[in-house]
Amino acid sequence: MPNPRSEDRELDDATVDLFGLGSSTVTRGLWAFAVVYTVVTIAAGWHIRSVHSWAGLVAGLMIFAVATLIVQRTGGPRFPISAAISAAVLAVCGLAISLWSLPADSYLQLQTAPPVSAATIVFTLLAVHGRPSFAWAGAVCGTLIAGLWGIAIGFGFVTGAGNTAFCYPVLVLAMLFVLMARPLAERIHVLRERAVAQAATEAATAAAAAERGRQLSQLERRARPILSEIVGGHEFTIGEVADVRLTEAQLRDGIRAPAWESDRVRDAVWQARRRGVSVLLLDDGALSVAPDRDLMHRLCDVLVDELEAVDSGQVTARVLPPGRSLVASIVVNTGPTIRRIEYGVGGEMSEHSPTVPVATSDE
Structure with a gap:
């Protein structure tokens, strides 16, 4: 009040x-x-x-x-x-x-x-x-x-x-x-x-429209050729089916984890999934509330390095919800070893290698 x-x-x-x-x-x-x-x-x-x-x-x-x-x-x-x-x-x-x-x-x-x-x-x-x-x-x-x-x-x-x-x-x-x-x-x-409320509403509307435009552009560029081939009765080979699934996963990444959206991360994720690595990208909004380009650039570099270094297992990269002491985490589970890389609000990095597997869903 x-x-x-x-x-x-x-x-x-x-x-x-x-x-x-x-x-x-x-x-x-x-x-x-x-x-x-x-x-x-x-x-x-x-x-x-x-x-x-x-x-x-x-x-x-x-x-x-x-x-x-x-x-x-x-x-x-x-x-x-x-x-x-x-x-x-x-x-x-x-x-x-x-x-x-x-x-x-x-x-x-x-x-x-x-x-x-x-x-x-x-x-x-x-x-x-x-x-x-x-x-x-x-x-x-x-x-x-x-x-x-x-x-x-x-x-x-x-x-x-x-x-x-x-x-x-x-x-x-x-x-x-x-x-x-x-x-x-x-x-x-x-x-x-x-005026302030109207400006905030207009900014939110413009951001939502820009995001919808970006997603539609990606859908047009990646999904339309596949849909056209399906409509045309094209018979897909096993390799093409794999590419279609990778395209679907990539489109889901763009919707589910916009913070990780970059050409280098997209290519690294594509190649890692081709090798059989399970990659899960999540974005809960910490970097949307307080954008930090330098920190996001470093996170993308670390994620790309980790994806290029593994040939199997699971990689989970998550931008955490706002209001926490940690901004993001990257968990690499290759079976015998699990590594967890965390970034704080100030950009400080810490790395953990627990002996007991860590459930990524609790992050």
Whole structure:
């Protein structure tokens, strides 16, 4: 049963992705704001001669940059509370330092616009990232600090706090966007799941069609000439009957053990059966779940070598079911001796020669 909290986190991620907050476009926009911030600060504070004031304004800008960087770059399934607290506190501190660095004798209302706008951007990003409570708490703290600053320079609490008034409509709009984006994120989540399921179904259908095509091609190439001769009333010799039986066994191998399907294995099995060796190929799907071409190539090489080395007895090659520690086994039973070659999931090989015959059906 799906976890409601995990689903909420996925939807929060989808909402954030919907706004593209980590995209290069947003990054370029923030850099453009930083340039505008600097230009407006310099133009509005052109008459400020205090080195301490300019140092405070620069420090405020750097603090805003760090806060914005934290909000934009912090990833994870949900925006961490520690990062949200850090960003909100830094934004409030940046606003406080910037406001208190403005001298009262050369104050212009335009001078408060850059730091208040920067703090508003940080709080808006926090709200969109799923931490609206921290954004609103930071905005309220920023208003209180602006009001205290207004009292300190003699303009009064209301005038000072009024400089942050435009922060709240922006936060309200951000919250509305998030609320509208959440249903859209749910739809995106559902559509994504449907797309993945449809892609898996199409892939399975294509694979099944390809397998059927391969088997029909083999049937057309190998069985049709024999069937045509049967329909034509051809009288088969003993050698031809043996070849027909070998062809039938080869067709069964292609259906029963597709993992062993290769020209070298096919030829080696054909020749071994001609010599009277009983060959059984099985495929229970371990290499279909986790294909490993190098391992399958090595397995085919070993099987070919074993088939070429025996003139009688039985050879059983099996790809085991998925989920086991072993991937495949090759058992060579020549009567007096039985050898068992096993391959693990990591490709490691082990060989056993038990003194007591091993029943291949228990593999």
